[in-house]
Amino acid sequence: MTGLDVLAGRKPTAAPGQGPVLDVQGLSVEFGPKGRSVYAVNDVSFQLAEGESLAIVGESGSGKSVTVQTLMGLIRKPPGRVTAGRALYRGHDLLAVPDSELRHIRGRDIAMIFQDPMSSLNPVLTVGLQLTEALCEHQGLSQAQAERQALDMLDLVGIANAPQRMRAFPHQFSGGQLQRIGIAMALVCKPSILIADEPTTALDVTIQAQIVELVARLQKQLGMAIIWISHDLSLVAGFVDRVAVMYAGSIVECAPVDELFSATTHPYTIGLLNSIPSLTAANTRLVPIKGAPPNVTLAPTFCAFAPRCGYAEARCREAKPPLETVGGGHTTACWRWRQMEHLPRPQAAAPGMTRAAAPKQEPLLVVSDLKVHFPIRRGVLRRQVGAVHAVDGVSFEVLRGETLALVGESGCGKSTTGRAVLGLERPSAGSILFEGRDYAGATGEQLKQRQRAMQMVFQNPFGSLNPRMTVGRIIGEGLRAQKIGTRATRDARVSELLALVGLREALRNRYPFELSGGQRQRVGIARALAANPKFIIADEPISALDVSIQAQIVNLLDDLKARLGLTYLFIGHDLSMIRYLSDRVAVMYLGRIVEIGTTVAVFGSPLHPYTRALLSAIPVPDPKAGGTRRRIVLGGAVPDPSKPPPGCHFHPRCPMASDICTKVEPQVRDFGSPVSGQHLVACHHAGEATL
Amino acid sequence: MLSYLLRKLLLSIPVLFGVTVIVFAIAHAMPGDAVLAMITAEAPSSEALIAMRRGELGLDQPLYIQYLNWIGQILHGNLGRSFVNGRSVGEIIGERLPMTLELMGVALLVAFIIGTTLGVISALRQYRLTDYSLTLGGFVGVSIPDFFMGLLLVYVFALELRWLPSSGISTAGDNFSLLDNLRHLILPAAALALFRAAIFMRYARAGMLDVLNQDYMRTAKAKGLRPSTITLRHGLRNALIPLVTVFGLALPTLFGGSVVIETIFQWPGIGLMFIDAVVNRDSPVIMDYVLITAIIVMLANLATDLAYSVLDPRVNYD
Ligand code: SF4
């Protein structure tokens, strides 16, 4: 408690003598019936000064969202129960006032923006109505007055053509625009606190950069305090004043942002920082936090991080460490924080085996001028009036033993390309040669052969595992279906696979819902490996997982590649993770590859303006870099792939675009050297310095 | 939108033709025919007389000729004449259809309003006593067939309590008055409505529960709106969308139900007409009845599609 009091005083933006605008004291929230409680939030205290921005960072199940939703009265009771605590907003206890009174604070004084802009707006009401209703409610404005204010707010968040857009419905906007509208909606009443619950998690990186910039600007303009909930330490590093790290429902460390990164004291925060991929670090191994996310059904009477903590001692399992003041507004909840400075930091575990052999110069997969167009049909006779050019002339090779990463934002065609390679999508043009053979039109035994050699790992490990099958059956399913081996050999194979992906044999008889996200993804990988494939297509295999778990899976995939001599086509949007596991990278935009080269070349000297923008939009886990690093924030959003812009598809958003770009489609040119390898770029001005 | 409607209408033409073939086949596969059905009523007739009557009605021609004659007439807008009393079927239906539409319309409207309201209340009170009792009531409602419900209502309200009349559309002998007509309407409409109300309630509850879990409801709450605004403006609007389908599906079963209910309550609509026609083997009336109901159901489906696009801006027919 004392540590937090200190904090309120040192906040530079707070006017002298002014109390905190929000003061949360000892908040505890449980879900479910007594006796079988889920301890979602345990004794959480923090203060928020006027105009301050605080980030609450944690992985899934850390209680970060429940904390703020409780303050807003948004958790359902039952099953939710506030078992202790106060939350004072300018002296009013938000937890004690009846909902009918809390309603007048909600939306007017404390407003909130949510994770998924698509689903948080009402699909059947116009954006205008949704923007104005809070104004009419709280300030008693007439519809016309409210509309004027809403229009100003839309201008402020950068929605062009606001008067027309007011009459549009949510589905007529892109995700990034919708989040802007969500922000406008939250800010119309000029609240003194804005709570942002992972507002960029559902968005593409370049759009995420836009939103972060917008919120930071609005905070200055409107002088409000912000609580930003996130799972991403590096994202918030750039723009908040203070960070509170939560684990298993408790705040484990809270500090001014610089101090949190430079003088980290809590083992969990250390682990979190370690597992964040870096764009520059020399090492090629991530340092994950071992183990699985915490079990929040146990009463919080010990350090919840103990099962995963490399420094844990006996007392850590017996008593819960109190939040102690380190100094200077820095608090931490660890029994051993005083020694932490002198203890060795966790190191990357050595790769399971030797590093993968260098890729052979022999292509396993050759994709040439692949096109996948989806027809758009209209009219009485369903004539084809156009096509969505999902993949529009893509060529690449994957060499035996290498990992090629296909990256790009949503709608760039990377997943469709993967599906076409696997044979799930019929190409409209072009060819796909696997081991020198074209399987288009192949049937029977040939197809089976390819199926065996080529497997897929999916993004959503839960959705892709049959919930009614045990782990053992899921993994053995493919073998059984293809009649490989006998029952006994298949059983043995499943055990072998479990060990290979790092799952205990005991999990064999469990069902998917009993596993954590990371374990499920391991099952997904084991299933793909069952029939000894040569080639794995991994479609965003880590994007549904927590940061500390992502690192585990990336390392696992890397080890498996070395041990089994696999070749990967890795589809993803997170460039920083991709750096750790790919040999070459292909960047896609609107159905085309705009740049392809070795990972070192693309990350070290990106030549295409889009690649540069993507790289610069990746948040770096260093609060100091925010000022020195040049960020390129792209305007606009990815255009409709049924009406791609003429010339270079990227020109409407490209900071380097010139006349020629709007008319002539850029040719692919090789900027590689014998040392750096092939480095193909499709841009008229590739490599020119003006950006 | 327009092109979607046109396409739907075009597609319905072959369907309607199919309907004519089936109904013609069924009407003629029934044992006996109109002439034999009349014989019991008339004096015992000789074979020659029967043959003559059949000739008059065109029943002696090959089936496909009879079918083509019928279709030809219909395409000219002529629904033919009843075998029994020689009146034009178009005229009979014109007289009786409004009665049936009154009965069905009122029943459907009442069922929809009551069912939806109770369903929404039930969802808002999930896992409380209100919810449990309503759900139980709904269960009972869907388990009682129309005819039994009709008989039950007649027994209780007409025979025992003597509050309401049990048959006809107005009191015999009195001048026709709307009030009197509505009094007669209550029991048959209630018999039809209760079962459907239970169905609407079931779907409205499920729809509302689904909506209550949506993110936009949380957004609405976070804005500090009044609970009633949240429920009605943000909740109900969305919960109604799936109910449109239920509404569209209720219509065909309502025709079936009205046949039974009109018979029980002697309500002179087209359902009663149909039953009489079946008894008399009056095949023109039977066939026209089925055709007309098929057309109405089809139009209702179109209206359902239209309602969708009005309620849900995301729906875009083209
Ligand atoms: S209290 Fe013990 S287990 Fe918990 S973080 Fe500190 S050292 Fe690790």
Ligand code: SF4
């Ligand atoms: S071709 Fe022109 S518009 Fe396209 S990326 Fe290069 S500079 Fe930008």
